[in-house]
Amino acid sequence: MSRPDTAPGTDLARELSAVLRGDVRFGAAERTVYSHDASNYRQLPLGVVKPADLDDVRTALALCRRYEVPVVARGAGTSIGGQAIGPGAVVLDFRRHLGAVLGVDPERRTARVEPGTVLDDLQRAARPYGLRFGPDPSTHGRCTLGGMIGNDSCGAHSVAWGRTADNVESLDLLLADGTELTVSGPLGPDGRAALAALPGRAGQLHHRLQEFTERNLAVIRRGMPVLPRRVSGYPLDALLPERGHHLARALTGTEGTCALLLGATVKLVEDPPARALVLAGYPDETAAADAVPALLPLGPLTVEGMAADLVAALLAAGPRPPALDRLPDGACWLFLETGGATPAEALDAARRIADAVRRERTATVAVVTDPAEQRQLWGVREAGAGTVTRLPGGGEAWPGWEDSAVPPERLGDYLRELRALLRRHSLRGVPYGHFGEGCVHLRIDFPLAAPHGVLVFREFLEQAADLVVSYGGSLSGEHGDGQARGELLARMYPPEVIELFREFKRIWDPERLLNPGTLVDPRPLDANLRFTGPVLPLPLALPYEQDGGSLAKAVRRCVGVATCVDPATGVMCPSYMATGEERHSTRGRARLLAEMLRGGGPSGGAITDGWRSAEVREALDLCLGCKGCASDCPVHVDMATYRTEFLYQHYRHRPRPAAHYALGRLPLWLRGAALAPGLANTVARSPAAGALKRLAGIDPRRVLPVLPPETFTRWYRRHRAATGPAPAGAPPVLLWPDTFADHLQPEVLRAAVEVLEHLGFDVRLPAGPVCCGLTWYSTGQLPGARRVMRRSLAALAATGLPAGTPVVGLDPSCTATLREEVPRLLGAEGRPLAERTRTFAEFIDEYAPDAPLPQLPVDAVTQTHCHQHAVLGSAADRRVERRMGVANRVLDSGCCGLAGNFGFERGHYEVSVAIAERVLLPEVRAAGPETVLLADGFSCRTQIAQLADGRRALHLAELMRRALRAQPSDDRRTP
Structure with a gap:
């Protein structure tokens, strides 16, 4: 077979593009995001093909064979051993079009x-x-x-x-x-x-x-x-x-x-129609492992082990899941599921297992029959692969010795020796896994970024391989070998078996075209590690407190478990859900940032121009800044923050897109327009609006919002003048008049004033204009964001109210900014405001827990703002709604797709609409005319109004005011 004279990358890409119906991607961005799976390795492919059908697969393979280019098949890219990546290969992504x-x-x-x-x-x-x-x-x-x-x-x-x-x-x-x-x-x-x-x-x-x-x-x-x-x-x-x-x-x-x-x-x-879950608690993981052989004859569907250090890692990463309260006493737990044709049958099987557990003197037990609680507990266990990549003390942990397996009856002894081996190497890890079959998952804090780290990595894996083989076990019990364990197979199998592996491969693939370097003649386990190589000393503007001030360490949080490409993950990741492109997922963007920090030169980086990278800019351009990844990603990759850093550095001392000036500084323009709202509305509805949108970088299909004749702050001054001071002894509360409610939807703030005053509070405003600075922050205009935030702090201080006076925010994105971004940018100066800021529902729930709320027995559906989901939480909203008698259903719709300025910017309209059409808009259209639509976010209400045939969503404050006004006048007196 002769190789064509010309460079295979260019010509192969050209030929593939000419004959395939699917996507052919040989650019730097696509090569980067497909250079990783969920392993420790980085292998830059030659290109990526996303075949549209099986004929595309056949054609692509034939062309690669002619060019002598290896081929790697890939699904979701969650392989932990490095078998879903290959150097210089064409990656066939089957997940995109061949998933029926x-x-x-x-x-x-x-x-x-x-x-x-x-x-x-x-x-x-x-x-x-x-x-x-x-x-x-x-x-x-x-x-x-x-x-x-x-x-x-x-x-x-x-x-x-x-x-x-x-x-x-x-x-x-x-x-x-x-x-x-x-x-x-x-x-x-x-x-x-x-x-x-x-x-x-x-x-x-x-x-x-x-x-x-x-x-x-x-x-x-x-x-x-x-x-x-x-x-x-x-x-x-x-x-x-x-x-x-x-x-x-x-x-x-x-x-x-x-x-x-x-x-x-x-x-x-x-599939058993009914399930029950037995939770068995033991003093430690070896005691749990030792108990397994006696429980297996009882026929459980699962025997999963989870120790206290996994729970500690979970708690260090985020809030405590309520399901953890169901765990019985102990430091390691077995999850033993039973099934049956009926709940009673499943419960009987669970009770038999529970009785067997109780016979062990040191064991404790609980039986969970509620399906929702079972799902929560399984969610804790399933998050382990991501959660334990950050240890309870904040250290990084990695795969490598990920899923060794031994005969179940020898698991306890194996775990004891495995822990001892970790101690000898001064390593830590969190074992958990499939104890019923002797399989142990383990992420370890290998010091891979340190000069001696690779040596430690190799020495430990070689000794761990010898250990598991001594127990009659397997290097891998679930995820395969790949590059991580392929080299170690010679320690598990005799030479004659290794030679049979080579012969078996030759029978099927004599030209070594398919995933070469995996299993047979494997690449060294310590080569091509994604942590090795230089990291560009790029300047940073944000602190990255949880990552030691390092953006490189922050993006290393992404270990590739790919929760962000699961369409059922709630908020994360809306742009990927709309485009299906890997580079638009949280994982893909993290890979691009990591490659950018690697740079070019001897390391062979695909992205060589640092903060000026067009590939990173394109991928982040469709990031909505929803912060869903910061909460939904098991390791809390915060792409919205990384995006802000990139935009700041990318456009530093350079002209910005028009939308950054128009929408990123919109509070300034709104303040000016409020001086003549009638004129502003006339211009916005005139033929000049098209030119205005083009100049501002706004999509022509977007409708510019109408300015009310009076801002909220002007109304408030009239209101105070008419009603006089609050009753003596009324506790003060500072209402934050966010820019969009103040200038575009003042009814929301007016409703909040009416409700809070009814509840007996003295509602005050800051002494001057305030703004959270989010529009500056989200577009990377950090100096401007700091100036705006500091002016707002000064306006709050000038009220003369006690320092601990609570601040109530009505818009979730603004409130989340006060909680997170203000202290992130201003440090200690901004923390007091963050600590006393509450959402409207949080304030009522905390400061008026026993107040009789107006009753409104209506059906409602709620679109939760993504920043509320990610930063603030909505438990208080649900409690307040129950107190009002509202029958509410929260939509599992994720981001609305507008996301502040995102949905208005030119080039984003189709993605914005596609995100809304996934769940939100169909649900809104299906809701009956009597059903109340609740959406606390200005963006969410705007998206619904513009895309759902004019349906109007209410803020919770507006709903409470409606309930208040529906009461008889005697019941409306302030208590």
């Missing part, structure tokens, strides 16, 4: 899936038939069946329903040379003979496989450990005659090194 469930056969209990089918989509398709796919890794909302088959994924329920290999019926394969075939099993002698007699390459392959197996029967039988979670190396024992020469199982777990998956038929199992 092709059919469910309830009679045979099987399903047909494409390689990019997301597990949760399969579960939804099977649920109407009372069925499910048994394996369920914690990444079930985004992992693909192709990736699960490649890695032989397992999950919490494998103790009952097995690994992926146990649930695969047949695989449709495309070999590197273009041959297509379907493999299945088990096969008897006649079936094997029929396959070997097939014409052409398929028959030759089957003949070679059978000859290979017969020649090496003794070596395979002797060299392959028998344990439930052996997911290291090739599963050659599936080829044994006594195992039925099961080719589908033999290919499951080969990590894309032998063939590309075009489709699969998988087995389904009966």
